[in-house]
Amino acid sequence: MALAGEVLDTTERLRGLSVAWDALAVERGLPFCSPAWMLAWWRHVAAPRAALRAVAVRDGDELVAIAPFYTDRRPGRPTRYRLLGASTSHRVEPLAKPGREQEAAAVIARALAGVEPRADMIRFESVDAGSGWPARIADAWPDGRRPLTLREWAGPAPTATLDGLTFDAWMQGKSRNFRSQAGRMRRRLETRGARFAVASTEQELERGLAAFARLHHARWQDRGGSVALDASVERALAEAGRALLASGRFRLMSIEAEGKTISAHIFVAAGGEVSYWNGGFDEEWAADQPSMRALVAAIEDAFERSDRRLDLGGGEEPYKHRLADGEDLLETALVVPRGRRYLLTKLQLAPHRLRREVARRLSDETRARVRNELSRLPGVGRSRRKGR
Numbered sequence: 001m002a003l004a005g006e007v008l009d010t011t012e013r014l015r016g017l018s019v020a021w022d023a024l025a026v027e028r029g030l031p032f033c034s035p036a037w038m039l040a041w042w043r044h045v046a047a048p049r050a051a052l053r054a055v056a057v058r059d060g061d062e063l064v065a066i067a068p069f070y071t072d073r074r075p076g077r078p079t080r081y082r083l084l085g086a087s088t089s090h091r092v093e094p095l096a097k098p099g100r101e102q103e104a105a106a107v108i109a110r111a112l113a114g115v116e117p118r119a120d121m122i123r124f125e126s127v128d129a130g131s132g133w134p135a136r137i138a139d140a141w142p143d144g145r146r147p148l149t150l151r152e153w154a155g156p157a158p159t160a161t162l163d164g165l166t167f168d169a170w171m172q173g174k175s176r177n178f179r180s181q182a183g184r185m186r187r188r189l190e191t192r193g194a195r196f197a198v199a200s201t202e203q204e205l206e207r208g209l210a211a212f213a214r215l216h217h218a219r220w221q222d223r224g225g226s227v228a229l230d231a232s233v234e235r236a237l238a239e240a241g242r243a244l245l246a247s248g249r250f251r252l253m254s255i256e257a258e259g260k261t262i263s264a265h266i267f268v269a270a271g272g273e274v275s276y277w278n279g280g281f282d283e284e285w286a287a288d289q290p291s292m293r294a295l296v297a298a299i300e301d302a303f304e305r306s307d308r309r310l311d312l313g314g315g316e317e318p319y320k321h322r323l324a325d326g327e328d329l330l331e332t333a334l335v336v337p338r339g340r341r342y343l344l345t346k347l348q349l350a351p352h353r354l355r356r357e358v359a360r361r362l363s364d365e366t367r368a369r370v371r372n373e374l375s376r377l378p379g380v381g382r383s384r385r386k387g388r
Contacts, residue, residue: 003064005107007115008054015039017056020063024095029273029308032089036243037268038068041085044236049073053081055111057096057104065096065104071117078120078345081112088233090126090157090314090330091275093133105136113142113337120345122147122335126314129154134333141337148336150349155314155331158324160299163272163308167300178322182296185289192288194257196297205241208252209234211261215280228278237266244268248305253298255290263290267298272308274298292319299323 018035025034050070057065072080083092096104138147199205220226244250255263265279281290312320
């Protein structure tokens with residue numbers, strides 16, 4: 001039986017696939033591709049002008065793949081198709097049963113080629129470079145003219161292997177200095193009455209998310225504000241957290257001391273993969289390294305749950321490399337169909353590509369200085385989202 005594709009344009013129709021959709025996210029080990037996470041993002045973070053264009057692929061009654069796209073349309077700009085959660089999460093991509101990716105991609109490509117509004121570009125943001133989805137969609141495009149594919153960005157995502165180890169064995173693989181510092185700092189925190197805990201009730205979740213937001217914003221307030229967190233994202237975190245809390249897949253690791261939360265970090269899990277989302281800590285406790293202590297405690301908790309790997313997300317921050325033993329490559333890739341707006345879309349992409357090439361030639365120090373100066377300009381560097 002040939003696979004059948006269907007475009008879903010309402011939240012209700014998409015929610016009806018939640019059980020099978022979530023099973024695919026667990027099978028593929030992609031925490032931010034779960035319906036609980038993506039639909040919470042859609043409800044609270046997506047712009048009001050956005051429209052659902054999710055593609056479900058079935059083999060009879062079985063859901064074989066799902067590509068939860070939405071339209072991003074701005075006056076005078078190309079119509080972009082993006083995946084739910086893309087502005088807030090990494091590794092969000094279509095999901096397909098193992099071994100059926102290529103045939104599912106053909107159905108998804110046909111659906112995207114025929115749906116309105118026509119896609120001027122399809123954007124895969126911070127996906128694993130080895131996922132293959134941009135190339136699959138381009139190769140399967142049905143009009144006989146392969147779309148242009150462009151890599152817009154690429155960067156590392158440090159990872160920590162847990163599978164086949166114990167927490168003690170993992171610690172033994174770290175440097176003597178790391179082990180000594182970890183033990184000393186944890187003992188110092190505990191001497192001051194610190195308590196490490198993962199939220200397990202809705203009351204603890206609500207209190208922990210409020211502390212997380214307070215700590216995170218405090219860390220960024222003198223640097224132009226957070227580009228990751230605003231009120232709409234906070235609402236999405238609360239909804240996703242409530243949905244995933246009982247299964248242990250939304251984990252808020254906190255350190256409490258002297259009557260207040262001094263560190264709070266968010267992780268989301270699926271199928272043995274644990275993805276770090278973000279965190280914050282109290283500057284007054286910086287000497288005790290509460291963020292690193294919380295991350296190590298979260299790794300110990302992951303071992304207790306028999307997880308296989310910790311994904312620390314995109315970026316080359318030194319703390320990630322202290323925890324990591326591996327690294328994936330993430331990329332943002334564009335698929336640009338050769339329709340009537342193809343040349344216009346290419347022209348509008350050109351300035352961005354030029355800026356990227358200039359940035360690539362700058363030293364790390366110069367790039368950091370430019371980012372810092374831009375962050376001080378009103379309205380620059382801060383994402384502005386409206387509730388949905």
